[in-house]
Amino acid sequence: MARLRLAFVAAAVVSAAFMSPSAVAQLRPDYYASICPNLETIVRGSVQQSMAKSPISAPAALRLFFHDCVVRGCDASIMIVNSNGDDEWRNSDNQSLKPDGFQTILNAKAAVDSDPQCRYKVSCADILALAAKESVYQSGGPNYQVELGRYDGRVSTRDIVVLPHANFNLDQLNAFFSGLGLSQTDMIALSGGHTLGAADCPFFQYRIGTDTTMDSSLAAQLRGTCSSNPNGFAFLDGSPVSFDNAFYRNLQGGRGLLGSDQVLYSDTRSRGTVDYYASNQGAFFGDFKAAMTKLGRVGVKTAATGEIRRDCRFPN
Known part of the structure; x- marks a missing residue:
């Protein structure tokens, strides 16, 4: 029961503190139409290359998106590496995340930034959302429009991570997810x-x-x-x-x-x-x-609360 309460409270904090109407309102599929018009094509090609190199890159990238969104919201904080070891991915609940997923995002970010029109203008959070979609679609799943316009978070701490556990019952699962809306x-x-x-x-x-x-x-x-x-x-x-x-x-x-x-x-x-x-x-x-789509709206940062990271692993 203690874990159930903890999971519910943690999810509710993410939902209430970060899911502001103004942040969600900025999201739209054509957000980068004039900023980086080839964004989706670039990410699609990069993810395809990652999947060709590693068969686990698709599930790894999809898991990474989920693990990111349900902690501090969809702000790519899962990608941050802190020199003191106090970051999300070193929490025991994130040890199942595979390096292939992180590398898929880093590869896609490098591909996007190699386009002069796009360089340092696309958030890691949006690249992560697009890579998750491509991982699903290129594995035979549904294609769907990804809402874009997220900013990257600046903070990642190990102790804030609370995720559903493999032994959760239905009530625990529902409590966690309802806290995220x-x-x-x-x-x-x-x-x-x-x-x-x-x-x-x-x-x-x-x-x-x-x-x-x-x-x-x-x-x-x-x-x-x-x-x-x-x-x-x-x-x-x-x-x-x-x-x-x-x-x-x-x-x-x-x-x-x-x-x-x-x-x-x-x-x-x-x-x-x-x-x-x-x-x-x-x-x-x-x-x-x-x-x-609903998951991708959780924890959206704005220009006032986030940034566009030049390197997904480190705040600017």
Whole structure:
């Protein structure tokens, strides 16, 4: 219960303190039309190159966007590296973030700044939002317009990080996401992002042999994976590089890897939405796009509260 209260309070602080109407009003898809007209094309090409080099760059960039937005808002504070080690990415809850995701954003930023018209005029926060979209779209997921006009935050501290945990139940998940202004439907749609990528054994090993909602054959497979390799991992669904609705079909069969994913089906209050997405990929795609847009509005900084970082890793 203490963790539930902490998660709710932390999310509510982000929502109330940072989600100002004036900041959200500045967001629009054509924000850079006269500033950096080729922005989306540049980011698309850079993300494509990153994905060709590393198959985990797409899920890593998508996770990075989520981990950024739910802490201080979508201000690329997750990218900041402090010399004293007090920054968000060194919080234990962010240790699952892969270097490939950070490198994807840094590569895209370098590509944007290589255009003289764009140099130092596009925020890392907007590049991160565009890279997340491209990671989804280029993996077979929906294409959608990204609202732009965010400024970068100047602060990143380790202790402020509070994220949903892999053992959260439905009430805990709903409390966290409602603090960000997101509904249960938004939460279930965003969870579908787990159709991409993998999870390390520590995130699900506790369920093996004890959680009766887990398919027995999957449990046996995971037992072998994690007992033989301390650095073992498992894919979150059977098509880890394809953005599709297989994630929800897995949940129907008790093959959700994380407890916080499987609970979406085992709890009858959310099961209907899982069934809907499992049978209708178009509905999932539509709700995912809407949820990503709402998530992208959390914590938006203005020129008065942020900056355009020249290097995503350091405040100016």
